[in-house]
Amino acid sequence: MDWITTVDHKKIAILYLWAGGLFFGIGGIEAILIRIQLIKPMNTFLDAQTFNELITMHGTTMIFLGVMPVIFALMNAVIPLQIGARDVAFPFLNSLGFWTFLFGGLLLNLSWVMGGAPDAGWTAYTPLSGKGYSPSHGVDFYTIGLQIAGLGTLIGGINFLATIITMRAPGMSFMRMPMFAWATFITSAIILFAFPAVTVGLVLLTFDRILDANFFNVDGGGNPVLWQHIFWIFGHPEVYILILPAFGIISEVIPTFSRKRLFGYSSMVFATILIAFLGFMVWAHHMFTTGLGPVANALFSVSTMLIAVPTGIKIFNWLFTMWGGQVRFTTPNLFAAGFIPTFTMGGVTGVMLASAPADFQFHDTYFVVAHFHYVIVGGLVLGLFAGLHYWWPKMFGRMLSESLGKWTFWTFIIGFHLTFFVQHFLGLMGMQRRVFTYLPNQQFDTLNLVSTVGAFLMGVGMIIFLVNVFLTSRRPADAPEDPWEDGRTLEWTIPSPPPEYNFKQTPLVRGLDAFWKEKMAGHKAMTPAEPIGPIHMPSATILPFLMSVGIFIAGLGFMFSRDEFSSSMMSFLFNNYIVTALGLLITFGSMLMRSLFDDHGWHIEPEELEGGEQR
Amino acid sequence: MTTAHAEAADGTLPHEPEKATLEGRNKVLAFWLFLGGEAVLFGTLFATFLALRNQTNEGPSAAELFHLPLVAAATFLLLVSSLTSVFAIQAMHRGNVAQLRNWLVVTVLLGLAFLILEIYEFSVYIRHEEFGMTTSAFSSAFYTLVGFHGAHVAFGILWISVLIGQLLYKGLTVVTAPKIYVSAMYWHFIDVVWVFIFTVVYLLGKVG
Ligand code: HEM
Ligand SMILES: [Cu+2]
DSSP states (O other): HHHHHOOHHHHHHHHHHHHHHHHHHHHHHHHHHHEEEEEEHTSSSSSHHHHHHHHHHHHHHHIIIIIHHHHHHHHHHHHHHTTSSSSSSSHHHHHHHHHHHHHHHHHHHHHTTTTOOOSSSSTTTTTTTTTTTTTHHHHHHHHHHHHHHHHHHHHHHHHHHHHEEEEETOOOGGGOOOHHHHHHHHHHHHHHHHHHHHHHHHHHHHHHHHSOOOOSSSGGGGOOOHHHHHHHHHHHHHHHHHHHHHHHHHHHHHHHHSSSSOOOOOHHHHHHHHHHHTTSOOOGGGGGGGOOOOOHHHHHHHHHHHHHHHHHHHHHHHHHHHHOOOOOOOOHHHHHHHHHHHHHHHHHHHHHHHHHHHHHHTTTTHHHHHHHHHHIIIIIIIHHHHHHHHHHHHHHHHHHHHHHHHHHHHHHHHHHHHHHHHHHHHHHHHHHTTTTTOTTTTSOOOHHHHHHHHHHHHHHHHHHHHHHHHHHTTSOOOOOTTTSSOSSSSOOOOOOOOOSOOSOOOOOOSSSSHHHHHHHHTTSSBBSSSEEEEEEEEOOOSSSHHHHHHHHHHHHHTTTTTOOSHHHHHHHHHHHHHHHHHHHHHHHHHHHHHSOOOOOEEEOOHHHHHHHTOO | OOOTTTOOOOOHHHHHHHSSSHHHHHHHHHHHHHHHHHHHHHHHHHHHHHHHTOOOTSOHHHHHOOOOOHHHHHHHHHHHHHHHHHHHHHHHHHOHHHHHHHHHHHHHHHHHHHHHHHHHHHHHHHHHSSOOOOEEEEEEEEHHHHHHHHHHHHHHHHHHHHHHHHHHHHOTTTTTHHHHHHHHHHHHHHHHHHHHHHIIIIIIHOOO
């Protein structure tokens, strides 16, 4: 109950982590099934339809439901601490964002047990995703589930933007903000400007499928390429929503374990901003083969290659940070160090793909699959592992085991390269993506076997991580405030895990790497910016949960509103939009409650602060 | 946060009560951000409409369909309602709760009148022109863009009505003031979107 009603950003972080872990697990099992099917030519382990459902759900789940919430988990756990805030700007919305995300994800995954998962690829290209080619409810689960989950992401993004703009501690100017906070800020801005586009895209596709509208239906005058434009004008920025937080994490971990400040801090900030900006200009590099014409292809080709410049700046800055530093290869830093070459390889194939004539060869082959896994898994997932190992003691008060951590790293990264490195060659040799099997003796056999073995090894790495988490959770929570001893930023100045109110007194920030600055001046703690006084806290509430349940019910109701049911009762309820209305009633009712009854919150008095916080 | 719910000690409100607390300022800021997202949302809908506006699939075209005097009347109502919501905020800044309430009521009524005209317009198209959601890509784009705007108006009407209720029940405080202020921002935004709809959908449809 406590967990359902909490508005504490640190608990919401843990909720995001659990939910993300759950979906990541589901997506991982889907990946393993895909790889088992492809282990040998003409395999009959899965049929074509199931395979299509699996690749669709694997991509969709991993991107929207697997890694996004883990990113949000770290942001929620760390951002208020890093900027010296007691809370996020909107604790209520924070909780609402989580619950809508979770119920959207659940709705999407319900498709497995309710008559078939979406099968049109995670990009849901029309007309494949239209009723003609995909008559089951699968794609409806996709459009409506993602719509609901996307709502949560948007809410989270706005909340982080407002938090970072208004809640920074005194002295923390933008140019003194830790890189992870910068990454969160820019990522949230991308979310704000990219997600509404996919919101519209999903609405249009829903209308085509459920209300027989004609947006993408050529017979009615519609235009299928329109979907691709809308999808990728969201989809390309989305990949930066995924990778910029990883960049932020790496920029925290490397300086800490090099005992050096980040090289080229301001160029890092501007590179981040530039990447975000360019990210919105290049969407059509996913559509070179659609027939946009040579002029458009050339423009999008060049603008895409431009992104390599700020990205290169970042890579060199990380290397220069390590250069001459006192580098310690703890587990987080191992992951960070592994990130750099792996991500770079993904970047290089990205530039290859950005060349439009070459892309005509690479498109829809395993070369593309290799490319995006190098960036998403080799980049983001390694980054998330670095961040999780790094901040775990702050989130849970317990250090993860270093030796198990190193086992996780080596099995995962070796498995990763085994799985995806060979896929470059499969692609160059002409193996198409999204086909459920291939003929023998096309020189695809061995490489596919290698790839599958690698996938299992990555699975082993994941299991070692879970074992580490499990064993750690049984040990006493005794992590010190600054467990890595070289912490540079504000989160390391307060207990692990932090008390509900984060900071007893808001700290005064006197420079970049605020804590390090004080350490260098010989101080053990931050100088407070305010006297000890009562702290105002928001109260827990069930309303965000109820609002999300309402949306979930409304979504289901709308989805089945044109179905034939065997029971007349069901037909009556669904076909007259009664279920939909009921769901909306719950949501709007909860909103009304929120509006009528003010949340005055409560106060923690100074006397409680003195004793309660010491450990 | 400490002063989040505090009111001025003598019970009077500050000049700009919506910005008197951190919570209020956060709310106004976040609402600006939200409107940025809404702008992308409507931008995408406009782009879709522009891409499909000539795809009539042998159904009625914009030039055959639209009846400008009716739309102009609706436009007039909505523009005036934006003005009255400005009056409401001015009354709030003067601390005049009765005037604030009255102007909000007028705003809601004008919004309602606009909505009724729109529903009437749609019903004429559907019943007499056989122009429904499924007729053509143009019709789908038209109903989705204009309907989305209409849904925003409907939501705004409900929202401001709740706020009027809240005002009667709780009075003007540093908690209710930001909500009223933000709802006025929303209302202006809807109005601006409508100006674009009037131009891009109706005027361009008639002449272009
Ligand atoms: C255990 C690790 C993973 C394995 C073994 C794996 C395997 C695969 C395979 C074999 C495909 C190709 C399906 C096809 O196009 O025929 C694929 C597609 C894809 N994967 Fe992964 N994957 C893994 C992790 C991830 C992660 C962590 C993400 C995202 C963060 C991800 C995102 C995607 C996406 C977006 C696609 C494209 C799906 C589509 O084209 O429909 N994968 N994966
Ligand atoms: Cu891209």
